[in-house]
Amino acid sequence: AQSVTQPDIHITVSEGASLELRCNYSYGATPYLFWYVQSPGQGLQLLLKYFSGDTLVQGIKGFEAEFKRSQSSFNLRKPSVHWSDAAEYFCAVGEGGGFKTIFGAGTRLFVKA
Amino acid sequence: SAVISQKPSRDICQRGTSLTIQCQVDSQVTMMFWYRQQPGQSLTLIATANQGSEATYESGFVIDKFPISRPNLTFSTLTVSNMSPEDSSIYLCSVDGQGNEQYFGPGTRLTVT
Numbered sequence: 771a772q773s774v775t776q777p778d779i780h781i782t783v784s785e786g787a788s789l790e791l792r793c794n795y796s797y798g799a800t801p802y803l804f805w806y807v808q809s810p811g812q813g814l815q816l817l818l819k820y821f822s823g824d825t826l827v828q829g830i831k832g833f834e835a836e837f838k839r840s841q842s843s844f845n846l847r848k849p850s851v852h853w854s855d856a857a858e859y860f861c862a863v864g865e866g867g868g869f870k871t872i873f874g875a876g877t878r879l880f881v882k883a
Numbered sequence: 884s885a886v887i888s889q890k891p892s893r894d895i896c897q898r899g900t901s902l903t904i905q906c907q908v909d910s911q912v913t914m915m916f917w918y919r920q921q922p923g924q925s926l927t928l929i930a931t932a933n934q935g936s937e938a939t940y941e942s943g944f945v946i947d948k949f950p951i952s953r954p955n956l957t958f959s960t961l962t963v964s965n966m967s968p969e970d971s972s973i974y975l976c977s978v979d980g981q982g983n984e985q986y987f988g989p990g991t992r993l994t995v996t
Contacts, residue, residue, distance in 0.1 A: 804985075806985075809985075813975060813987040814975070814977075814988070816980075816984050819982060819984050821983070851962060860926070864983055864984075875925045876925050
């Protein structure tokens, strides 16, 4: 069965510092991988996605993620965090065709001045 | 991308009553999804709704408790029946994008007293 693990429940970084949020998945074939962000009181917004091809994918708001098959990981990175990035971040894996997207538990990001 | 609206945005209900949540999409879509997000938790898929057929429920969710309608390609409703405080959650609808990503509505925050 598919599963997604986000090992960090919360992370605090200083504004301007770099960020890496970890995500590990379990899936038999090449997965569809996603990162979503949920700001307080908001729905989820897609940051980026990976299906195939270049393993380093660029997303919105300056985020990028790297797919590493050997490590079953899809970590999210940003070189310089802004205070507005404070939110909950969800890694997700989906089956082909868009059925059954499985979400990780989420990582809450706090940004300190 | 699809634009999704939900009604109501929030509600406070008494136990034993039912609430129907509406989800409207600005374009025709084949599949619509309903998720539950309990306080401080990740998203759990309740069911998948296709137009013209019965909704498909995930393990732990049943039609009697969460009846779903899907009368056309742009609209769906989820009813939370015979509510208890354990049903207090955010309920989100989503649709499948062309790249297998999901587009989410803003959610309905339900509190059951």
